[in-house]
Structures are given as structure tokens and as C-alpha cells.
Amino acid sequence: MSVIAVRDLTKVYRMGDHEVRALRGVSLSIEPGEFVAVTGPSGSGKSTFMHITGCLDRPSSGVYELDGRDVSKLPKDELAQVRNQKIGFVFQGFNLLSRTSAIDNVELPLLYRSKNTFRTSERHQRALRVLDAVGLGQRYHHMPNQLSGGQQQRVAIARALINEPSLILADEPTGNLDTRTSIEVMGIFQRLNREQGITVVLITHEMDIAEYGTRLIRFRDGRVVADQAVLHRRNAAEELEALPPPEPDQIPPPPADEHAAAH
Amino acid sequence: MSILMTLRIAFKALGRNKMRTALTMLGMIIGVAAVIAVVALGTGAQQMIEDQVKTAGTNLITIRAGSAQGAGGVRGGAGSSSRLTPEDAAMLRQLPELEHVAESIQSRQQLIVANQNWNTSVEGTNVDMPAIRSWPVKYGSFFTDEDVRAAAKVLVLGSNVSDKLFGEGVDPTDTQIRVRNQVFKIVGVMSTKGAGTGAQSMDDQVFTPYTTVMKKLIGQTYISQIYVSALSADEIDTAAAAVTAALRVSHGTSSPEDDDFMVQTLEDIVALRSQTTNTMKSLLAGIAGVSLVVGGIGIMNIMLVSVTERTREIGLRLAIGARSGDVLLQFLIEAVVISIAGGGFGIAIGYLVALFLNNYQGMAAIVPYNAVVTAVGFSAAIGIFFGFYPARKAAGLDPIDALRFE
Numbered sequence: 001m002s003v004i005a006v007r008d009l010t011k012v013y014r015m016g017d018h019e020v021r022a023l024r025g026v027s028l029s030i031e032p033g034e035f036v037a038v039t040g041p042s043g044s045g046k047s048t049f050m051h052i053t054g055c056l057d058r059p060s061s062g063v064y065e066l067d068g069r070d071v072s073k074l075p076k077d078e079l080a081q082v083r084n085q086k087i088g089f090v091f092q093g094f095n096l097l098s099r100t101s102a103i104d105n106v107e108l109p110l111l112y113r114s115k116n117t118f119r120t121s122e123r124h125q126r127a128l129r130v131l132d133a134v135g136l137g138q139r140y141h142h143m144p145n146q147l148s149g150g151q152q153q154r155v156a157i158a159r160a161l162i163n164e165p166s167l168i169l170a171d172e173p174t175g176n177l178d179t180r181t182s183i184e185v186m187g188i189f190q191r192l193n194r195e196q197g198i199t200v201v202l203i204t205h206e207m208d209i210a211e212y213g214t215r216l217i218r219f220r221d222g223r224v225v226a227d228q229a230v231l232h233r234r235n236a237a238e239e240l241e242a243l244p245p246p247e248p249d250q251i252p253p254p255p256a257d258e259h260a261a262a263h
Numbered sequence: 264m265s266i267l268m269t270l271r272i273a274f275k276a277l278g279r280n281k282m283r284t285a286l287t288m289l290g291m292i293i294g295v296a297a298v299i300a301v302v303a304l305g306t307g308a309q310q311m312i313e314d315q316v317k318t319a320g321t322n323l324i325t326i327r328a329g330s331a332q333g334a335g336g337v338r339g340g341a342g343s344s345s346r347l348t349p350e351d352a353a354m355l356r357q358l359p360e361l362e363h364v365a366e367s368i369q370s371r372q373q374l375i376v377a378n379q380n381w382n383t384s385v386e387g388t389n390v391d392m393p394a395i396r397s398w399p400v401k402y403g404s405f406f407t408d409e410d411v412r413a414a415a416k417v418l419v420l421g422s423n424v425s426d427k428l429f430g431e432g433v434d435p436t437d438t439q440i441r442v443r444n445q446v447f448k449i450v451g452v453m454s455t456k457g458a459g460t461g462a463q464s465m466d467d468q469v470f471t472p473y474t475t476v477m478k479k480l481i482g483q484t485y486i487s488q489i490y491v492s493a494l495s496a497d498e499i500d501t502a503a504a505a506v507t508a509a510l511r512v513s514h515g516t517s518s519p520e521d522d523d524f525m526v527q528t529l530e531d532i533v534a535l536r537s538q539t540t541n542t543m544k545s546l547l548a549g550i551a552g553v554s555l556v557v558g559g560i561g562i563m564n565i566m567l568v569s570v571t572e573r574t575r576e577i578g579l580r581l582a583i584g585a586r587s588g589d590v591l592l593q594f595l596i597e598a599v600v601i602s603i604a605g606g607g608f609g610i611a612i613g614y615l616v617a618l619f620l621n622n623y624q625g626m627a628a629i630v631p632y633n634a635v636v637t638a639v640g641f642s643a644a645i646g647i648f649f650g651f652y653p654a655r656k657a658a659g660l661d662p663i664d665a666l667r668f669e
Binding site: 051054056057076077080081083084085089091093095097098099100104108109111112113117159163 | 268271272275279280575576578579580581582583584585586587588589662663666
């Protein structure tokens with residue numbers, strides 16, 4: 001069963017007098033364990049596609065099945081629960097709550113579960129587990145402003161993982177990061193994808209970042225214009241090994257990087 | 264999501280911005296503290312009046328002369344009627360509902376003793392006065408029935424008058440004193456009673472037989488008041504009714520409009536005085552209430568700023584699964600927590616102010632419990648009322664727009 005299956009997806013916005021047809025009939029499916037990079041110039045419809053697959057928006061027409069369930073016509077509150085249970089978001093700007101510790105940020109989605117809620121101790125344990133999985137080291141109680149950009153994005157990825165979603169939607173996750181940190185973050189996605197089989201959909205306009213995926217989908221003018229396997233896939237772990245070590249005044253890489261590099 | 268989780272989220276959000284939370288609370292704190300302090304003062308003042316009136320005796324009934332109807336319908340003011348007479352008092356003495364009856368007639372006189380003098384009110388009364396007012400004498404004794412019958416020139420001084428003329432702690436009994444060029448004998452001094460129901464101190468007056476005032480001082484054949492006491496405080500209404508009925512018969516009036524006398528119980532007097540303090544209390548509490556509303560507007564203002572400032576946070580919460588109801592509740596709870604906590608601190612501060620006024624300013628201030636309960640309820644209501652609009656604004660945000668918000 002596909003994680004994402006969309007058929008004839010369209011989205012029309014009304015902007016004053018004229019209509020904007022952001023999606024003009026998109027059909028595709030994404031299988032479990034895929035690492036899909038969605039690219040395209042701005043205005044191509046890739047953001048609209050992400051909003052709909054992320055259940056943040058509903059299509060004007062067409063069918064969207066997430067994990068086999070048609071979610072294209074669900075009411076708002078049910079969409080919220082679908083987002084909570086099935087989708088983990090990673091944003092360009094991290095979107096961590098300020099003055100809130102890493103662990104509290106990671107626990108946040110657990111607070112919005114409507115069923116199978118956890119006790120405080122269980123929430124903590126889960127949060128610690130996913131924070132360890134993204135390699136934040138011991139900085140559980142650091143505030144976002146005490147963390148580097150890469151570390152903040154790790155916290156955000158941990159937050160996306162905590163409800164064990166079917167799908168991680170990463171919207172330009174390296175847009176605010178330097179080259180080395182970008183590779184580190186892509187390394188985390190690759191590792192999660194490879195080791196835990198987590199389906200990743202990566203939205204980016206940078207071709208070199210898109211090449212960390214297994215499959216490339218290119219949007220233009222609201223349509224899919226290319227959908228192919230990535231020929232020369234980049235391996236973040238290997239690239240990191242080849243890079244010179246970070247300058248000493250930088251924050252030392254968390255232990256998970258060494259772990260990833262060992263593979 | 265449970266309400267408990269929402270509470271948790273709201274408290275965490277408030278804790279993230281402690282300074283702002285505290286400043287927003289300040290508006291509520293000042294408002295509630297002001298209301299509590301003002302209400303405490305008002306209640307204290309009212310209590311004081313009631314206590315004062317009670318010192319005058321709770322089963323006291325006052326009968327005043329009504330207005331005189333002159334020729335051509337010209338009416339005099341209260342007390343202008345000359346139709347309240349010693350005969351009325353004698354008639355009232357026959358009523359079984361009454362315990363004591365005392366005639367009353369006033370005159371202002373200059374008292375002179377040696378090189379001291381003092382202008383005060385001379386109250387003509389009879390021997391029942393100390394019993395009606397439950398007012399014992401300090402030195403000497405009260406004048407007697409014999410003195411009343413004989414219109415004897417005897418005086419019983421109020422403690423203030425005694426202090427002014429003879430100095431404090433001096434027993435002036437049997438001293439001669441001149442009133443209107445007549446020599447009176449001081450037979451006693453009343454104990455200190457304190458402020459009366461009027462502006463004047465109860466202790467700044469002297470007592471003499473009413474017959475003496477009528478015959479020796481002002482030459483008048485009628486009296487201005489009769490004080491009577493009911494058998495007990497519970498029977499005061501029946502006693503008042505009996506007095507009214509008896510006087511109507513003897514004065515030949517049939518309807519309340521024709522009455523040339525007024526029958527007042529202490530309750531009437533308390534009600535009248537309380538009305539004044541109540542008006543003052545409401546006025547002041549109203550002004551203080553305005554500051555509460557201003558505090559509420561402060562909360563709304565800050566919450567609106569907060570919603571705008573936290574748009575991305577709201578977007579994120581929506582993205583990770585918060586329903587708009589969760590967001591609404593979160594912001595509403597934040598507002599209510601601010602207002603209730605502010606109200607709580609306000610009550611504490613208001614209480615301290617009342618305590619201070621009591622102990623250091625000599626003012627009576629009583630914090631009534633219902634005012635505390637009302638303050639808490641009102642604070643919560645203000646939080647909900649002024650928090651709802653910002654909360655709805657937050658809940659109505661579109662997650663995509665909110666996430667993009669810069």
C-alpha cells in the first residue's frame with residue numbers, strides 16, 4: 001500500500017479577480033521507504049503539493065489517499081489529527097518554540113494526541129529516544145538559542161519523529177544552514193530512511209540537495225514534468241568523512257555523526 | 264487533547280514571557296485591589312454607623328413633632344408643630360407595649376462656671392432617659408421624678424461638657440453652675456458614650472428635667488420629641504405601630520398624610536444613614552471598577568500583540584496536530600490565568616491595604632467575603648470576555664499563512 005497516492009489533484013486559488021491554478025492534475029504515488037525529492041522553480045506548485053500532502057490544505061478536486069485512507073475531504077479537526085499521527089514536518093526555519101527546552105519542544109506533538117495519550121514519564125522517554133536518534137548528544141535541556149542551526153534542525157527532526165509518522169515532510173530543511181551542516185542534516189534523513197525505513201518527502205529547489213534522495217519529482221506550472229530515480233545518489237555520511245574536520249571554535253559535532261560516519 | 268494538557272501548554276507559554284505576564288497582571292492587580300479596599304472601607308463605615316446607632320439602644324423609637332399647618336396652607340418644617348405635648352407622653356406611658364417613655368425638648372445655652380464657659384445643647388428629658396439609652400452615670404446620680412415634678416434647676420453633664428468646664432477626671436457633683444443667669448446644681452455626670460447618630464457627640468450635651476426647660480429656660484408648652492423604648496428589640500415594630508395608632512386617636516388624624524408626628528425606629532435611622540454610605544460605596548467601587556475594565560482591556564491588548572507575535576508558533580502548533588479549538592482554549596486559558604492570578608494578588612493587596620487602614624489609620628475597613636468571591640468571579644469573567652477575541656483570532660489562523668508569517 002502506498003504511503004501517498006494522489007490522482008488528478010488540482011488546486012485553484014482565488015486571488016481577487018483572477019484564479020491561480022496552482023496544481024493542474026497531479027497523479028503519483030509514493031511507496032513506503034522511499035526518499036523522494038520534490039523540486040521545481042517557485043510557482044511550480046511544489047509548495048501547494050506539499051501543503052496538500054501535509055494535510056495543511058485540501059485539494060480543489062482529485063483524490064489524496066494517505067496510508068490508504070482518503071483524506072482529501074476530511075474536516076479541519078480530523079486533518080489536524082492526521083497531521084499529528086501520520087506526518088512529521090521539518091521546516092526551513094526550524095520553528096522551535098523559543099525559551100522552551102529541546103526535550104519540551106520534541107514532546108509538543110505528544111500533547112496534541114487525541115487518543116492513546118502518554119504519561120509524563122513515557123513522553124520523556126520517547127523524547128529522549130528520538131533526540132538520541134538524531135544525535136543531539138546531552139543537550140536535552142538546552143534552549144533553542146543555546147543551540148546551533150544544525151542542532152536546532154536536529155531537534156525539529158526529533159519532533160517530527162516522535163509520533164512515529166508514516167511520512168516525514170521536509171520543506172527546504174537546509175535552506176538556513178551552511179554546507180557542512182546541510183550535509184549533516186541530510187545524513188540524518190538518509191540514515192533514518194535507510195535504517196528505520198521512514199518515508200521522506202523532501203521539498204527543495206537546490207538540485208544538489210535533491211540528489212540525496214532516491215527519487216526525483218520535478219514540478220513546473222502545476223504539473224509533474226519529471227519523475228525519475230536519482231542516478232548518482234549522494235551519500236552524506238561519506239561526504240562528511242571526506243570533509244576537513246570542523247574548525248575548533250565551532251560547536252563539536254554530536255556523537256551521532258561519528259556513528260553515522262562509521263557506516 | 265485534554266483540558267489538563269491545554270492548561271499545561273498555557274502555563275508554559277505564560278512562563279516563557281514572565282515579565283510581560285507580570286505587567287499584564289498588574290492592571291488586574293491594581294483594579295481588584297482598589298475595588299477590595301474601597302468596598303472594605305465602605306463596609307467598615309457602614310458597620311461603624313450600625314454600631315453607633317446600636318449604642319443608642321436597639322429598641323428605641325423616636326416620635327418627632329410633624330410639620331405645622333399654618334393659615335392658607337403654609338406648612339412649617341419638621342418639628343414646627345406644637346402638637347406634641349407632655350400629655351401625649353403621659354398617654355403613651357399607658358401603652359403596655361412600651362417600657363420607657365421620655366419627653367425631649369432641646370435648647371442651646373451658655374453654661375458658666377467660675378471663669379469657664381461652654382455653649383452646649385441642653386436636653387430636657389425625664390428620669391427614663393438613662394434606661395432608654397442604656398447610658399449609666401459616671402459621677403453622682405441622674406435627677407429624680409421629684410426634680411421633674413418640681414421643674415428643679417438640676418443638671419446632669421455629658422462627659423465632654425464636664426471635661427471642658429472642670430477638666431478631665433474631676434467630679435463636679437454638687438457644684439453650682441449658671442445657665443441663663445439662673446443657678447443650677449450639678450447632680451451628676453454621664454459616662455462617655457462617643458459619637459451619636461448625628462454629627463454632634465452624644466457627650467457634648469447636658470440633661471435637665473424637661474419641665475425645667477419648658478418653664479425655666481424657654482417658656483414653651485409643647486415638646487419636640489418623645490423617646491420611647493419597646494419591651495425588646497423584636498417587638499419594636501408592634502410598639503411603633505401601637506404608638507402611631509394611639510397618637511392618631513389622640514390627635515384625631517386618620518391617614519398617614521394628616522399625621523402631625525413622625526414615628527421612627529432605629530432601623531429607619533440606620534437605613535437612612537446606610538443609604539448615604541451605600542451611595543458613596545457604590546460610587547467609589549464604580550470608579551475602582553473602571554480600573555478593572557481598563558485592566559481587562561490591557562489583557563486584551565497584550566493578548567492581541569501576543570497572538571501576532573506568536574503567529575509562527577500558532578502555525579507550528581496547528582501543523583503538528585493542534586485543532587483550532589485547542590489553540591482557542593490555550594489563549595483563552597492564558598488570558599483567564601492572567602486575570603485570575605491578577606485578581607488573587609489584587610485581593611491580597613486590597614486586604615493588606617484594609618489591614619493597614621485598620622491598624623495605622625484608625626479607619627474601619629472590613630473585607631466582606633462576598634466581595635472576595637465576586638472579585639474572583641469578576642476577574643475570571645474579564646479574562647474570558649477580553650481574552651475571547653484574541654483567542655478566536657489565534658484559532659482562526661490558517662496554518663500555512665501562519666507558518667509563513669515573518
